Amino acid sequence: MAEGILVFIEQRQGQIRKASLEALSEAYRQIGTVGGNVTALIIGKDVKTLAGNLPKYHPHKVLVADSGDFENYSTEGYAAALAEGIKSVSSKYVFAANTNMSKDLIPRVAARLDAPCVTDVTEFEVEGTNLLPKRPQYSGKTYTVFEFNSPLAFMTLRPNVFAIQESSNNVNCPIEDLQVATGDIRAKVTETHAASGSKIELSEASIIVSGGRGIKGPENWPVLQSLCDELGAALGASRAVVDAGWIDHQFQVGQTGKTVSPQLYIACGISGAIQHLAGMNSSKVIVAINNNPEAEIFKHATYGIVGDCLEIVPKLTEEIKKMNSNN
């Protein structure tokens, strides 16, 4: 019987994804139920030092696929490494963060190993030694619990939902090399361009300030950006303003944009359409600022302010600035 959980650790340019550490921490919390060991697998070029940061998240073993072949991401190269890692420990589950790299990689490897996959998991139910992943579907209007009938299954975990559990003591575990024959790589990344403007990545931000049509025009983004700067927040947007050309699509939150799950989501001049809610209704605290007391968003908000967001937001920024300078 297969046992244990292998966690794919995503790194880009020498940075480990925070969401991968969340997945690793969740594997540690679930391993008592599943049985066997937690293995962390990191793939890249010159990533041995990075791998050294992983033991404090309690894996039993770290596997490192370190090779020039992995300098740039390629689906086929990474798939070969991940499949090899899974075979070497014959794990029962594979965890990864639900990111755009995972969306490209994980289903490909699942198909290679003829195993099922559930993406964007937000919770686990337990039955004996089995994990039953639970996830929202249909814009968050339903939650679906899945069960597997397979010796191996893949799951990607929604970022910002599972807590990071990090040891402050020195923890050690074996760090082993994984040899990989990548075979033919027929498509690979040749360049990466950082997106302009976005300072903090939306899907991993713990605070998000989003603007909708209620902000009146693109000339008012600086009003929201100042609040973001004071809060260390990421900027988001509704589709209406993306479609209007006020801001790039990468900022869009919702069903056809990004799914986010921050601690705090501040919706400014956003009506609360179901497709917008789909992207943010798993946020811990939702604040709505809207001048229409009947706006749908108030039904989903933890705290609501009926008012003009162009008046409220600058005041909020001022108060937080005062708070920050007092600390």
Add this chain to the structure above:
Amino acid sequence: MKIAVCVKAVPDTDAKIAIAGDKKNIDFNGVRIITSPYDEFAIEEALKLKEKHGGETTVFSVGGAEATDVLRDSLARGIDTAVHINDEEFTNLGPLGTAKVLAAALKDGGFDAIFCGQQGVGGDNNQVPAMLAELLNVPQATIIVKLEIDGAKFKAEREIEGAHEFVEGSLPAVFSTQKGLNEPRYPSIKGVMAARRKEIAVKNAEALGVKGQFAADNRKIKVKEMALPKERPVGRKLDGDADAQVKQLLDLLRTEARVI
């Protein structure tokens, strides 16, 4: 060029969703069915490629009767032929099963480019395109916002968190499409009329050589239960003038919610 497009029939994004009696699926009664919005970018990209390089376009959909209108919608936009993959055995297949069935239907078609949406809205799996690429043993570029094809080579731009990356590779390949790739055209009236008269080929499990492969006991994944989300606790509206509201909000965020 031979170009394939895979489209999924999904509930309209603002449809009221109720859970069916067996709690394993949603209740499709009275729910309007549409082409999954991301698949519109896949259809459009196929049409643009054909306009540029010549060739033929074929659309595939795995589903029950509801898929017929969606296939007609693709034809109305200008896709040449449609294949409806329909069998009792394919009900609630899940992404891996769907990818296997699509692979069986596509494998001998000699397609140079295969377009999918990056995600079928509703189920939101993000799985079928990469699985299909693996099963067909071809390279892939997913979540793409730009595509250039030059002979048997492609260059695609894909969205990742906080950056865009460029993928270069060879055809045949599977692509999954993201908003931003193109502006999908609407079906013309002429197109709609012509689509009504076109025949849609239907293929079942037997025709695809997969009969019995997806019987209930062979399923590697099943829905155990669907439930409604937990209601969010009723929130509160803050009183007073703007200054009072702001002060109160900050107080609550700090002391009650403890998020700042």
